[in-house]
Amino acid sequence: MPDDRLLHARLGYSRKVNAxxxxxxxxxxxxxxxxxxxxxxxxxxxxxxxxxxALQRESEDAIGAALDVxxxxxxxxLFEHQGxxxxxxxxxxxxxxxxxxxxxxxxxxxxxxxxxxSRKTRGLFTKHSARKRGPSSTSGRANYRLTANGxxxxxxxxxxxxxxxxxxxxxxxxxxxxxxxxxxxxVAHYCDLFKARYGETPVIAAKDAGTLGRLVTxxxxxxxxxxxxxxxDDLDPFAATAGxxxxxxxxxxxxxxxxxxxxxxxxxxxxxxxxxxxxxxxTLEAGKRYLQDRDASTDKMPF
Numbered sequence: 001m002p003d004d005r006l007l008h009a010r011l012g013y014s015r016k017v018n019a020x021x022x023x024x025x026x027x028x029x030x031x032x033x034x035x036x037x038x039x040x041x042x043x044x045x046x047x048x049x050x051x052x053x054a055l056q057r058e059s060e061d062a063i064g065a066a067l068d069v070x071x072x073x074x075x076x077x078l079f080e081h082q083g084x085x086x087x088x089x090x091x092x093x094x095x096x097x098x099x100x101x102x103x104x105x106x107x108x109x110x111x112x113x114x115x116x117x118s119r120k121t122r123g124l125f126t127k128h129s130a131r132k133r134g135p136s137s138t139s140g141r142a143n144y145r146l147t148a149n150g151x152x153x154x155x156x157x158x159x160x161x162x163x164x165x166x167x168x169x170x171x172x173x174x175x176x177x178x179x180x181x182x183x184x185x186x187v188a189h190y191c192d193l194f195k196a197r198y199g200e201t202p203v204i205a206a207k208d209a210g211t212l213g214r215l216v217t218x219x220x221x222x223x224x225x226x227x228x229x230x231x232x233d234d235l236d237p238f239a240a241t242a243g244x245x246x247x248x249x250x251x252x253x254x255x256x257x258x259x260x261x262x263x264x265x266x267x268x269x270x271x272x273x274x275x276x277x278x279x280x281x282x283t284l285e286a287g288k289r290y291l292q293d294r295d296a297s298t299d300k301m302p303f
Contacts, residue, residue, distance in 0.1 A: 005032045008095050016073045019191075020066075021205040023058065027066040028075060030055060031087065037101035038108070038124055039092030043067060043078055043085040065209035071180070072187035072209075073201065077116060078180065081107040088113070093120040182221030183213040189225045193232045194244060208246035215250070227256050234259060 007029075011017050020028060027048055034051045035041040045063035049056045055063060071078055076087040088109050101124065108125050109117070117125075180188070187209050194202040215224045231239060231249055234256070242248035249256075 006095055006097070007032075015201050016075050019073050019201045019203050020069065021203065023062065023206045024066045024069050024204075026052075026055065027063060028070050031070070031076065032089075035087075035089075035092075036104040036106050037096075037098050038104060038106070039089040039096070039121070040104065040106040040108070041087055042106070043071070043076075043087040061210055062206050065206040065213060068181075068184050068187050068213065069204045069206065069209045071184050072191055072204070077109070077113055078184075079109045079113045088117070089121070090116055091118045091121060093124040094118050098124060182216050183209075186212050186216050186221050186224050186228075190228055190246070193228055197232055197244065202244075204246070211246050211250060215253075227253070227260070230260055230263075231256050 030048050030052045045060045078087050114122055239248050
């Protein structure tokens with residue numbers, strides 16, 4: 001199979017593709033070029049940057065944010081294998097039409113991910129298999145490729161049904177499917193809320209995904225997702241005018257915090273000092289003592 005990859009004209013009208021910014025689109029097309037003939041690629045900024053000279057000029061954070069956006073839009077499906085994240089495409093074979101896939105030692109998706117793929121793409125994983133050469137082969141059969149659970153997919157097996165024994169108990173534990181990262185889950189949550197309100201998938205730039213990722217790192221994913229839900233439900237004219245963009249969400253973070261405090265009965269307007277950090281409270285108390293000492297020394301002056 002040659003290195004050619006096909007792009008269909010209908011992609012120009014795809015909501016998922018058009019939700020990407022310029023960098024995200026370039027990273028997505030590089031995924032198709034870097035993936036093996038089954039559409040599998042190690043999902044990491046290092047892989048994408050290593051295969052594209054132009055993307056090498058971008059930062060790791062920018063590429064990582066673009067990868068999160070691509071995964072959040074559903075253009076690829078992620079799965080884990082031995083602690084590493086890989087990606088595949090649900091409709092890979094529908095567009096690429098691979099007839100003779102080359103040998104690949106990248107893992108196949110586990111059964112639950114295979115079930116989400118299109119019929120033609122599932123057939124690609126079972127009709128053609130990687131060939132292991134040499135005496136180290138673990139099977140007498142010529143054609144097979146390893147799946148993400150350590151079992152074999154053979155040319156004679158039904159679609160999506162693995163054959164053979166698992167490699168080891170430790171391998172099965174390492175290959176257990178892991179949930180999406182907090183950052184990816186938060187980006188997907190933002191997309192869902194936006195689509196529920198406006199009826200269309202939002203366009204998320206890599207910097208927007210990076211901003212949400214930094215909020216997750218600072219405050220935690222559950223906190224950010226809770227604030228996003230409250231922010232979309234609130235009838236704030238500023239947020240509506242700004243189209244509920246990520247920048248507007250950051251700009252109104254403190255307002256959303258105050259709104260959440262009022263809803264939960266945690267507002268501390270009667271005692272604002274209690275809402276300060278310990279260092280801020282110490283500074284406030286020191287200022288009060290200074291003013292008290294100054295007033296006392298003024299009262300003792302003879303004039």
